[in-house]
Every structure is written in C-alpha cells, then in structure tokens.
Amino acid sequence: MAFTRERAVDGVVERLFELTVDGERVPAVIWAPEGAAGPRPLVLMGHGGSQHKKIGGLASRAKTYARRFGYATLAIDAPGHGDRIRREEALANMREVGARVTGQTSSAWTPERLQLMAERTRRAVPEWKAALDAVQTLDFVGPDGPVGYWGVSMGTAIGVPFVADEPRITCALFGLAGLRPNAPAFEAAARAITIPVEFVFQWEDAVASREHGLALFNAFGSAEKTMHINPGGHLDMPAFESASWERFFVRHLGVAAGAQALAAE
Amino acid sequence: MAFTRERAVDGVVERLFELTVDGERVPAVIWAPEGAAGPRPLVLMGHGGSQHKKIGGLASRAKTYARRFGYATLAIDAPGHGDRIRREEALANMREVGARVTGQTSSAWTPERLQLMAERTRRAVPEWKAALDAVQTLDFVGPDGPVGYWGVSMGTAIGVPFVADEPRITCALFGLAGLRPNAPAFEAAARAITIPVEFVFQWEDAVASREHGLALFNAFGSAEKTMHINPGGHLDMPAFESASWERFFVRHLGVAAGAQALAAE
Numbered sequence: 001m002a003f004t005r006e007r008a009v010d011g012v013v014e015r016l017f018e019l020t021v022d023g024e025r026v027p028a029v030i031w032a033p034e035g036a037a038g039p040r041p042l043v044l045m046g047h048g049g050s051q052h053k054k055i056g057g058l059a060s061r062a063k064t065y066a067r068r069f070g071y072a073t074l075a076i077d078a079p080g081h082g083d084r085i086r087r088e089e090a091l092a093n094m095r096e097v098g099a100r101v102t103g104q105t106s107s108a109w110t111p112e113r114l115q116l117m118a119e120r121t122r123r124a125v126p127e128w129k130a131a132l133d134a135v136q137t138l139d140f141v142g143p144d145g146p147v148g149y150w151g152v153s154m155g156t157a158i159g160v161p162f163v164a165d166e167p168r169i170t171c172a173l174f175g176l177a178g179l180r181p182n183a184p185a186f187e188a189a190a191r192a193i194t195i196p197v198e199f200v201f202q203w204e205d206a207v208a209s210r211e212h213g214l215a216l217f218n219a220f221g222s223a224e225k226t227m228h229i230n231p232g233g234h235l236d237m238p239a240f241e242s243a244s245w246e247r248f249f250v251r252h253l254g255v256a257a258g259a260q261a262l263a264a265e
Numbered sequence: 266m267a268f269t270r271e272r273a274v275d276g277v278v279e280r281l282f283e284l285t286v287d288g289e290r291v292p293a294v295i296w297a298p299e300g301a302a303g304p305r306p307l308v309l310m311g312h313g314g315s316q317h318k319k320i321g322g323l324a325s326r327a328k329t330y331a332r333r334f335g336y337a338t339l340a341i342d343a344p345g346h347g348d349r350i351r352r353e354e355a356l357a358n359m360r361e362v363g364a365r366v367t368g369q370t371s372s373a374w375t376p377e378r379l380q381l382m383a384e385r386t387r388r389a390v391p392e393w394k395a396a397l398d399a400v401q402t403l404d405f406v407g408p409d410g411p412v413g414y415w416g417v418s419m420g421t422a423i424g425v426p427f428v429a430d431e432p433r434i435t436c437a438l439f440g441l442a443g444l445r446p447n448a449p450a451f452e453a454a455a456r457a458i459t460i461p462v463e464f465v466f467q468w469e470d471a472v473a474s475r476e477h478g479l480a481l482f483n484a485f486g487s488a489e490k491t492m493h494i495n496p497g498g499h500l501d502m503p504a505f506e507s508a509s510w511e512r513f514f515v516r517h518l519g520v521a522a523g524a525q526a527l528a529a530e
Contacts, residue, residue, distance in 0.1 A: 217494065224496075224503065225495075225496060226493060226494065226503070226505075227492075227493070227495075228491060228493055229482065229491065229494070230490075230491050230492075231488065231489075238491070240491075240512070240516060243512060244509065244512075247508060247512075
C-alpha cells in the first residue's frame with residue numbers, strides 16, 4: 001500500500017492513497033496521530049451527497065479524534081463523488097443537492113434517483129470493504145482493533161447496507177435519513193444491524209419526513225439504539241450533537257493506548 | 266434560614282431545611298461543595314412519583330455535580346411525598362407507582378388521578394418558588410446565578426408548569442412524560458417554555474405513549490430543544506443519558522469559579 005501524499009499538520013498526519021475495486025479507482029484518505037505506532041480504534045466516515053472524502057466537517061472531526069482519542073479515521077470518495085468526477089460535475093452536484101436539502105427543489109424519490117442511489121450503494125459496499133482491508137494492514141491501525149462507522153444523509157443511505165454486511169464494525173452513527181415504504185432491501189439491512197446505533201434526525205428535514213425517520217429508528221435491530229431529534233432542516237443540526245458523537249465512539253471503541261487521560265473525561 | 270442538619274461526605278455538604286408554604290411544611294435539601302463560598306450555578310431537581318427529595322439517583326447526581334462542576338443542587342419533597350407523609354403511606358405509594366410504570370396495572374389517567382396530579386401541581390409551583398427564594402439568600406448560591414431544572418416523570422408533570430412560570434430558570438431537562446389530548450393547561454405551559462430543553466423519552470413506556478411523547482416535544486416553545494428516544498420501559502433509561510445531562514447543564518449554566526478545569530472537558 002503506497003501513499004500518494006503524506007502531510008502532517010498540528011500533530012495529525014493525513015495520508016492519501018488509492019484503491020482499485022471492480023476496475024474503478026477509489027481515492028481514499030486516512031488520518032492518524034503523528035508518530036502513531038501500533039493498533040488503535042478506527043472510524044470510517046462516509047460523506048454526504050455532493051461532498052467528498054475531505055469535506056470540512058469530516059476532516060475536522062477526524063483530526064480532533066486523532067488528537068484527543070488517538071484514533072485513525074478512514075474516508076473514501078463515494079461513487080460519483082470527489083476525485084472520481086470532474087470539478088464542474090462536482091459543483092453542479094453541489095448546487096443540485098443544496099437546492100434539494102433546503103427544500104428549494106423536490107426531494108421526491110423519483111425512479112431515476114432511486115436507481116442512481118441503488119447503483120451507488122451496490123458499488124460503495126465492496127469499496128468500503130476493500131478500503132477497510134487495506135488500512136487494517138497498516139501498523140498504526142492493525143487487523144483486530146475496534147471499528148466504528150459515522151455517516152449521515154448519503155452516508156446513512158450507503159452506510160446502512162455496508163454496516164449490515166460488515167461484521168468488523170462494532171458501533172455506528174447514522175442520521176438525516178429515513179425509511180421509505182417499499183424499500184425492502186434498505187429495511188432488511190436496517191433490521192440486520194444489531195450493534196449500538198446513535199441516530200440523529202432533523203424534525204423539519206426536506207429530505208426525510210418525521211414518519212420515515214421514526215420508521216428507520218424503529219427498524220434498527222439493535223438493543224442499544226438512541227435517536228436524537230432536533231428542530232430545523234437538513235443543514236441545521238446543532239453543534240452539540242458532535243460532542244455526543246465523541247462520547248458515543250469513546251464509549252464503544254475506547255481510546256488508543258497513550259490517550260487514556262482523555263477517556264476519563 | 267436555619268438548617269436542621271448539615272453533613273459533609275466526600276467533599277459535599279448536604280443541608281436539610283424546612284419551609285412553610287400556604288400552611289404546609291415543605292422539607293428541603295441543598296447540596297454544595299464543602300467550603301463553597303460565593304455564587305455558583307444552581308440546579309433544582311424534582312423527584313418522581315412515590316420518590317422523595319433524597320432518592321438515590323437524584324442525591325448521587327447532586328453530589329457528582331458539586332464535585333465536578335461546583336454546583337449547588339436543591340430538592341424538595343413534592344406534595345404527598347417523602348417526609349410529608351407517613352412511612353407506610355410512602356411504601357404503599359411506591360408499590361402502586363411501581364406496578365403502574367412497569368405496566369402491571371393501568372396507567373390510564375382516571376379523573377381521580379388527574380385531579381390528584383392537578384392539586385399536587387397547584388401546590389408544588391409556589392413551594393418550588395419559595396424554596397428557590399430561600400436558597401438564593403445563601404452566600405454559596407447567590408441571587409443572580411444561573412438556575413437549571415431537572416425532573417422526569419412526575420418531575421416533568423410538576424416541572425413544566427413550574428418552569429413556564431419561573432423566569433429565573435434558564436434551561437430544563439424533562440422526560441418520561443407525554444402530552445395527552447385535552448390537557449390545555451399543561452399544553453399551554455409547555456408552549457410558554459422557550460429556554461433550552463433536553464427531553465428524554467422511553468419508546469415503550471407504559472406511562473406515556475409515543476404519540477404523547479412526541480406531542481410534548483412538539484409543544485415546547487424553545488428554539489433549542491432536543492429529544493432523546495431510547496428503547497424500553499419507564500425504568501430502562503440507559504446510563505449514558507445522565508452523561509448527556511451533565512453536558513447539557515455545563516453548556517447552559519457553566520461551572521462554578523474554581524471548577525473551570527473540568528468545564529473544558
């Protein structure tokens with residue numbers, strides 16, 4: 001496994017690499033503390049629609065997790081996203097998704113959108129598995145450490161089928177998505193998930209109705225599952241939820257050796 | 266204001282006192298760090314049905330808050346509870362409420378229970394105000410510090426009308442309760458509350474249906490309100506919610522002078 005770029009900033013190293021899965025190039029990134037050696041908890045972060053593997057909030061969380069908990073964080077560009085498309089396409093997608101999540105255009109699941117999403121998920125699941133395989137060969141990750149998943153919106157649309165199919169993942173943060181009627185594959189995946197789940201939901205989300213959000217929460221097969229509902233739209237999630245995610249991951253993944261002082265908080 | 270008993274254990278002083286409100290004796294307790302001097306955040310904790318002001322979980326939280334955040338915590342026996350009734354009555358009430366919250370007996374709001382609860386709330390609101398007046402004269406609380414409220418189940422049934430009517434309270438933790446149809450006074454009180462609210466709810470609670478729980482969350486007038494839903498019954502709330510309450514209060518009340526190191530966590 002060769003890194004195409006390594007860069008250390010403020011005690012965290014960002015390493016870029018690429019995989020080839022089913023003939024497709026999959027750009028990936030892993031963050032870890034500078035000087036990291038030996039196994040540590042790993043978080044996989046799935047970005048949202050029209051975003052990419054190094055989008056601001058995701059990268060910022062990955063760096064915070066590295067500094068505070070000693071975690072490694074892996075992200076990949078989803079099919080049709082990031083470095084897998086041209087810059088003009090990415091910008092057009094950003095405008096289209098932006099208009100949809102803010103309710104300016106319809107979020108109805110047209111047959112075309114459903115087919116696009118199904119195709120993305122079909123590709124993304126083996127890509128995530130290949131990326132996880134690859135980083136577990138790294139000395140500073142290791143094959144046996146606990147693995148968490150984080151992904152909201154499209155990160156949940158892809159994440160639910162992926163997590164349902166990936167026994168290495170031991171806890172998952174989902175959100176900003178719902179379970180529509182007549183989505184039997186997605187529903188079956190949600191029911192097959194039995195690891196601890198935290199599910200964050202916006203009460204006035206143009207993308208997912210209250211009813212569909214509650215239906216997805218109800219479908220998760222986990223004995224430990226918790227749903228956090230906040231007012232506002234798709235982009236209005238309050239900042240205090242990210243503090244809750246930190247506690248969720250520390251509770252279930254622990255912290256890396258050497259970061260124990262922070263775990264006691 | 267005379268304390269009837271003071272006792273220091275593990276760095277926290279527990280002081281008992283009594284008020285007389287509308288001719289009724291109201292037993293009260295306040296916890297604060299040993300050696301506390303000067304103003305500090307205050308949390309009012311309303312106990313649940315059949316419980317009392319020093320019930321285990323409440324007292325344990327009060328002591329933790331004193332040690333970690335330097336808080337003072339005030340609790341009073343609700344009407345018909347604790348030291349306001351005989352021991353045999355308290356035990357009978359505990360059995361009756363225990364059977365109800367675990368679904369062994371009906372939790373239907375009979376006219377008798379509704380009248381009893383309305384009468385308790387009518388008495389409890391001025392009692393809470395008098396207790397707050399009293400402790401704000403104490404040097405180690407002060408008249409101007411931030412005040413939070415915590416109360417689930419009956420602590421919400423009484424707490425919603427109290428908080429709606431008490432401008433000194435700046436944030437409130439409610440839970441394990443719902444808004445029934447045809448409860449216009451309770452609904453109006455919930456709508457009048459505009460401070461930050463965290464609302465914790467059990468998804469299979471014999472005492473409050475999902476529909477009524479969501480209705481109460483919807484009714485709160487607050488721009489910042491968050492609902493945490495967990496599986497299980499009235500007594501099954503997961504332990505991690507109490508960690509969320511700590512962060513909620515620290516976010517909104519800050520911490521006492523001298524406890525800043527802990528606030529940064």
